[in-house]
Amino acid sequence: MADGLMRAGKVRTAASLYEIALRRASPLQRNAILVRQGLATYPHQRRVDLLGALEKLEGFGSHVFIGEGLATWHKTTPFLEDQRFVELAHKHASLLPIANWHWNLQTVLWALKRARGIIGDFVELGVFKGHTTIFAAEYLEFAAWDKRWHLYDTFEGIPDDQLDPGWAASNKATYSGTFSFEEVRDRFSAFPNIDVIKGRVPEVLEDSTPERIAFLHMDLNNSTAEIAALDALFDRLSPGGIIVFDDYGWATARAQHDAENQWFSQRGLEILALPTGQGLFIKPV
């Protein structure tokens, strides 16, 4: 019934029904309902297409997960069994215009936990409304960590001279004039060890960059700034330090993929492509 309401555009009522159904659901039913709940937070008609794809995949068997750009089935989804993960992902879902980002969040959490024992601070290049970092900072109770996290963004979208062809129009529509520095700074006010910094990459990195970096979340949606950031920051990444490239494998981000592959291969290094679209790199010790 709730699925029918989703199709009819009565998303709030559908979301309430999913909430009620969750209270009595078996573990398998719970997974299926949580995925639907995630689709219900997606403010696009596209949620109906994703719901249709979900139902088709459920015809193949159990354990189906679907979000924008990624579907899995017959696979364990450990994050759905983690109540804290589920609650925080749901709480912050509206900060990202993409449905069910759980697999991607899981990669970042894994990297952060590993990087805790590595010398250096954490850096995010490309913050938008702070979705990934606020989720992870709350999940990990980062305020108590002996690390700092530096978040850099223009807070005005991608500079015109850095827009890559192919997805310039959607990048402009999504990130120009849709969020502010003040809003994001306030979102992190409970974290004295997180700094929100306004400026353009790479220029802003000349003024303020940590000496050593343990974790870098690279998410600038353009190849010019990401390559310049690698030039500026790579030597500061500690041995064992981790880079998660958010856009690397998305077909729209092909310019980043190719430029980054070239940059790493020139140094005898390689990025691991993940099915989430992320690229993962761990600096050799």
Ligand SMILES: C[S@@+](CC[C@H](N)C(=O)[O-])C[C@H]1O[C@@H](n2cnc3c(N)ncnc32)[C@H](O)[C@@H]1O
């Ligand atoms: C995809 S969003 C980041 C999403 C964020 N990492 C998250 O997980 O929610 C890309 C961001 O990069 C920022 N950006 C792009 N080019 C930039 C540059 N050269 N300097 C600073 N920020 C930039 C945009 O303003 C936009 O907010």
